[in-house]
Each structure stands twice: as structure tokens, then as C-alpha cells.
Amino acid sequence: MISINLNGREQLFDVEDDMPLLWLIREEAGLRGTKFGCGIAQCGACTVHIDNQAVRSCMYPAVAAHGKQVNTVETLGSKEAPHALQAAWIKHQVPQCGYCQSGMMMAAAALLKSTPNPSSDDIDTAMTNICRCGTYSRVKAAILDVAKEMSL
Template sequence: MISLQVNGEWRELDVEPEMPLLWALRDELGLTGTKFGCGIAACGACTVQVDGVAQRSCVLLVGAVDGASVRTVENLGTADNLSPLQAAWIKHQVPQCGYCQSGMLMAADALLSENPNPSDADIDAAMTNICRCGTYQRVRAAIHDAAKAKA
């Protein structure tokens, strides 16, 4: 049995420890906000936070995070109560196709938790997620706005 605190709730999973965290979240827990992109930790669509650190869940084995706290995009905010980051994402029209957005949001949220006032260089260094639509300038602007809103 694997025990994880997922979005603040302790969950027990009867899965093989070699299962990628991505599939445990999606298939076992029904948290489908985290997306499969490449399967090799290159694109970042599957980014979640493990103990507050942005991690690529497609290659992170669930057994390696036994006992950890995992946060997914479902825990960022709700339609009725957007987080400052989600509100900035909408304001700056960051999503185009939207596929990378859950991973982008989780990486940006981890960045702002670690660095509440990041520079452009900080953002560029931390945001290694790939956006096929090329909205990187909008991502940067949204992160700066969210940082101001949280201040």
C-alpha cells in the first residue's frame, strides 16, 4: 500500500510502487487535471507539486513518494474562487489549446511559493514546461501579475 496526502487528504493506494505518479493520480484517484504529454519528463504537462516542489509525475514512481504531500491543479482554486495565478492566467489569455496549462500553473505556483517576486530571468529558469502554442510572454506577464496580487 502506498500512502499519499493528495490535495490535503490522506489516500491509500493499492498499486505497484513502480507505477508512475501520473497514472496513480489519474486512473486510481480520478484526478484528471494532470495531463500526459510526452512520458519522458520533457514537456511538463504532467507537473504536480510533491512536498511543495514542482515534479514531472510521468516519470516519478508512486513508490518514491510514499508518505509525501502531493498537490495537483484541482487544488489550485475553483471556478467560484480562482487563485491569483488562475485569475492572472485568464487576464493575460495564457491558454491557447490549453493542454499544457495544468502543468504550467503548478510549476508557476511552485515558483511563486519559493520566490514571491521573481524576475524575468527567474521565471525563464523555473518555467521549463513546453507550450506548443508559444505563450511564454503571456506566462511571464501572468506570473508577474499573480506575484503582485499575492503581495
């Protein structure tokens, strides 16, 4: 049995040690905000936070998350109480198809935690998620906007 603190709740999962965390999250825990894109940690659609670090869950073995705190995009915010990034995503009209944006916002949230006032280069280095619709300029503008607000 694998024990994970998932979104603030201790839970036990009876899965193979090598089942990627993504599939535990989506199918065993039923949280489908985290997306499958490639399965080889290239695209970042599956980004979650493990002990506050951005991790691509599609190649992260479930057993490695044993005893750790895993937060998914579901913890970010809600329409009633949006996370600053979600509000900026609306303001900048970031998504097109929207499929990669859970991962984008989770990568951005981890970046702002570690680097509250990132430069454009910092953002380029940290944000290696793939968006096939090509929303990168708006993603960057939204992150810079949130960083500016946070520093006020």
C-alpha cells in the same frame, strides 16, 4: 500498499512501486486535470506539488510519494474562488489549446512560493514546461502580474 496524502486526504493505493505517480493520479484516483504529454519529464504537462515542490509526475515512482503530501492542479482554485494565477491567466488570456496549462500553472505556483518576486530570468529558469501553441509571453506576463500583486 502505497499511502499518499493526495489533495489533503490520506489514501491507500495498491499499485506497482514503479508505476509513475501520474498514472496513479489520473487512473487510480481519477483526477484528470494533470496531463500526460511525453512520459520522460521533458514537457511538464504532468507537474504536481510534492511537499510544495514542483515535480514532473510522469517519471516519479508512486512508491517515492509514500508518506508524502501530493497536491494536484485540482487544489489550485475554482471559478468561484480562483487562485491568483488562475485570475491572471484569464486577465492575460493565456491559454490557446489549454492542454499544457495545468502544468504551467502548477510550475508557476511552486515558483512563486519559493521566489515570491521573480525576475524575468528567474521565470525563464523555473518555467521549462513546453507549450506547443507558444503562449510563453503571456505566461510570463501573468506570473509577473501575480508577483506584483503579492508584493503590494
